Amino acid sequence: MKITFGILAHVDAGKTTFSEQILYKEHVIRTLGRVDSKNACMDHDDIERARGITIYSDMASFTHGDHTYYLVDTPGHTDFSAEMERTLEVMDYAILVINGADGIQGHTETIWKLLDRYKIPAFLFINKLDIVSASYERILSEVQERFSKDILDFQGIYLENGNEDTITDELIDIVSEWNEELLDKWLEGTITFEDLKPAIISQIKNRRLFPCFGGCSLTGEGVEKFMRAFYSMTEASYPVSAPFSGRVFKIRYDGQRERMTYLKILSGVLHVRDSLSEVEKVRQIRIFQGERFATVQEASAGDVVAVTGLRNTKAGQGLGEIHDAVVPTLHPALQAKVLYSPEIPDRTVLQILHILEEEDPALSVVWEEPLRQLKMNIMGKIQLEVLKQAIWNRFQISVSFGQPEVVYKETVAEPVMGYGHFEPLRHYAEVALRIEPGKRGDGISFESRCHVDRLGINFQNLIRNHVIEAVHKGVLTGSELTDVKVVLVDGISHIKHTEGGDFREAVYRAIRQGLMKARNLLLEPFYSFTISVPDSLTGRVLNDIAKYSGRFVAPVPDGSGKTVIMGEVPVASFMNYGEELMVMSGGKGGLSMEFSHYDICHNENEVIAYYQYNPDGDTANPSCSVFCHKGTSFVVNWEQAEDYMHTLR
Numbered sequence: 085m086k087i088t089f090g091i092l093a094h095v096d097a098g099k100t101t102f103s104e105q106i107l108y109k110e111h112v113i114r115t116l117g118r119v120d121s122k123n124a125c126m127d128h129d130d131i132e133r134a135r136g137i138t139i140y141s142d143m144a145s146f147t148h149g150d151h152t153y154y155l156v157d158t159p160g161h162t163d164f165s166a167e168m169e170r171t172l173e174v175m176d177y178a179i180l181v182i183n184g185a186d187g188i189q190g191h192t193e194t195i196w197k198l199l200d201r202y203k204i205p206a207f208l209f210i211n212k213l214d215i216v217s218a219s220y221e222r223i224l225s226e227v228q229e230r231f232s233k234d235i236l237d238f239q240g241i242y243l244e245n246g247n248e249d250t251i252t253d254e255l256i257d258i259v260s261e262w263n264e265e266l267l268d269k270w271l272e273g274t275i276t277f278e279d280l281k282p283a284i285i286s287q288i289k290n291r292r293l294f295p296c297f298g299g300c301s302l303t304g305e306g307v308e309k310f311m312r313a314f315y316s317m318t319e320a321s322y323p324v325s326a327p328f329s330g331r332v333f334k335i336r337y338d339g340q341r342e343r344m345t346y347l348k349i350l351s352g353v354l355h356v357r358d359s360l361s362e363v364e365k366v367r368q369i370r371i372f373q374g375e376r377f378a379t380v381q382e383a384s385a386g387d388v389v390a391v392t393g394l395r396n397t398k399a400g401q402g403l404g405e406i407h408d409a410v411v412p413t414l415h416p417a418l419q420a421k422v423l424y425s426p427e428i429p430d431r432t433v434l435q436i437l438h439i440l441e442e443e444d445p446a447l448s449v450v451w452e453e454p455l456r457q458l459k460m461n462i463m464g465k466i467q468l469e470v471l472k473q474a475i476w477n478r479f480q481i482s483v484s485f486g487q488p489e490v491v492y493k494e495t496v497a498e499p500v501m502g503y504g505h506f507e508p509l510r511h512y513a514e515v516a517l518r519i520e521p522g523k524r525g526d527g528i529s530f531e532s533r534c535h536v537d538r539l540g541i542n543f544q545n546l547i548r549n550h551v552i553e554a555v556h557k558g559v560l561t562g563s564e565l566t567d568v569k570v571v572l573v574d575g576i577s578h579i580k581h582t583e584g585g586d587f588r589e590a591v592y593r594a595i596r597q598g599l600m601k602a603r604n605l606l607l608e609p610f611y612s613f614t615i616s617v618p619d620s621l622t623g624r625v626l627n628d629i630a631k632y633s634g635r636f637v638a639p640v641p642d643g644s645g646k647t648v649i650m651g652e653v654p655v656a657s658f659m660n661y662g663e664e665l666m667v668m669s670g671g672k673g674g675l676s677m678e679f680s681h682y683d684i685c686h687n688e689n690e691v692i693a694y695y696q697y698n699p700d701g702d703t704a705n706p707s708c709s710v711f712c713h714k715g716t717s718f719v720v721n722w723e724q725a726e727d728y729m730h731t732l733r
Contacts, residue, residue, distance in 0.1 A: 336390070
């Protein structure tokens with residue numbers, strides 16, 4: 085049996101120390117590493133050790149009994165949460181580490197929601213119980229109330245020797261849903277813990293039971309007991325005899341700039357020299373232990389490996405028998421200009437940033453040719469500092485960044501038709517698309533209502549790809565179009581002159597033409613926040629939230645002279661509030677923020693005026709159509725284009 089499990093937590097909850105304890109007890113490492121001592125096995129990058137935080141997900145493998153386990157250590161800082169989310173795609177189980185003194189923090193809640201989205205079974209470990217202010221009972225009650233009533237205290241249920249101490253009513257209630265005979269045995273007084281184990285394993289796998297333990301990862305207290313329970317209550321099965329399939333979750337370049345594709349094999353066997361496409365062949369298979377690795381000639385279903393020789397893979401991509409790609413939930417809310425010396429060629433910096441973008445697709449590097457400037461998306465300011473140092477360490481290029489700005493998006497308020505025609509000499513394509521408002525956060529979806537007798541399925545598939553895969557600009561600020569459903573209503577091809585690229589041009593122009601007529605909306609990112617301040621400052625903070633166009637739920641006193649305030653607020657108005665709160669509270673206030681969602685911009689007119697975007701002047705995103713008459717091509721602006729469309733005749 086092979087199981088992949090991840091360690092996840094809010095920053096400073098003790099996640100990496102917890103990982104070190106597991107690896108030490110399993111004899112993967114000889115001595116316990118410490119984050120503050122800068123010698124942790126899983127934080128081996130120079131920047132990680134200098135900052136004392138996990139920046140890159142890392143993994144190690146070990147055997148316990150007859151089984152193989154792959155441990156994935158993930159970043160806990162919000163600025164690197166996109167890296168954390170990518171690792172969820174390959175986890176069988178997750179271990180959520182929670183600070184026993186601070187309890188649920190902003191990023192803890194985000195992780196829990198992601199575990200639910202990816203349907204990953206989870207165990208909880210309440211850490212740092214050696215701190216005087218920590219309380220296992222208090223945090224257990226908090227997670228049960230905020231996360232799930234099915235989070236169950238296993239401290240007294242599962243002992244070091246694997247025998248039961250107390251089989252609680254709550255445990256029986258949960259597991260008897262799977263097998264009523266267990267309830268009968270419970271009432272008869274004949275039940276044992278071994279009787280319960282199959283039901284417990286099933287309920288955990290189906291996310292109907294979340295075992296919770298506690299201890300201190302720094303001293304090792306409770307870790308061995310937790311892992312003994314973890315080993316006995318987890319299982320996974322992957323078909324080795326099936327055809328090969330895998331899921332890519334990470335791209336990295338090593339010190340020799342060798343490109344590595346990290347993937348989990350979901351079925352079959354992968355060999356060195358196997359071809360995964362017409363042009364890509366596996367050159368080497370690596371199994372990592374922190375920064376060290378061993379090469380193998382083959383790996384099979386359930387293994388997590390790094391493969392060299394693949395040049396075109398992307399994080400989230402399926403390989404072999406899997407053809408879909410995972411779309412991440414977390415998105416950067418900020419964007420920054422990349423600044424560098426004029427003596428450095430633009431192409432050199434762009435090549436470097438594209439390497440970083442392969443490793444972290446959320447960066448979304450953009451080169452704006454008219455302004456000759458580079459921009460990249462980021463999660464936060466700490467990420468900029470890390471990127472600056474990483475570029476210097478790896479490429480010996482000095483860069484800096486402009487002040488981060490908000491990443492806006494655009495959508496439509498009501499349905500609108502868009503038409504696009506592309507017919508220069510010996511080319512032909514026309515499409516009619518309906519652009520409809522979509523659900524917030526759903527991005528762009530596609531549907532065809534065009535009969536195949538009207539337009540062949542091959543061209544309809546091309547249109548779908550051009551709609552989904554491209555980044556379409558809105559017409560208010562030139563920001564990315566999102567949260568719309570694009571419906572193919574009609575389309576025309578030419579039996580002799582139509583090529584695939586013709587429909588690309590027609591689709592882009594149709595979407596743009598529709599947006600030029602539509603009632604467009606500007607969307608801005610929102611933070612979800614948790615603020616803890618002395619009771620005396622509660623009123624002032626609530627006024628600040630209202631002033632910055634935020635929303636909050638009823639404040640809750642925590643019983644220690646502080647009040648906890650939770651809510652949502654626009655990123656644009658709140659991104660620097662941490663410094664303001666620090667000064668206001670004399671360092672006694674706490675603030676944690678996470679990207680939450682996009683919604684209607686609170687100051688749309690102000691933002692549009694700031695951008696001064698001219699959609700007609702954006703020649704890279706034309707709204708006009710190209711027609712042909714008697715061997716001569718001519719351009720028709722979007723206002724008159726419908727008068728010439730063949731689909732409307």
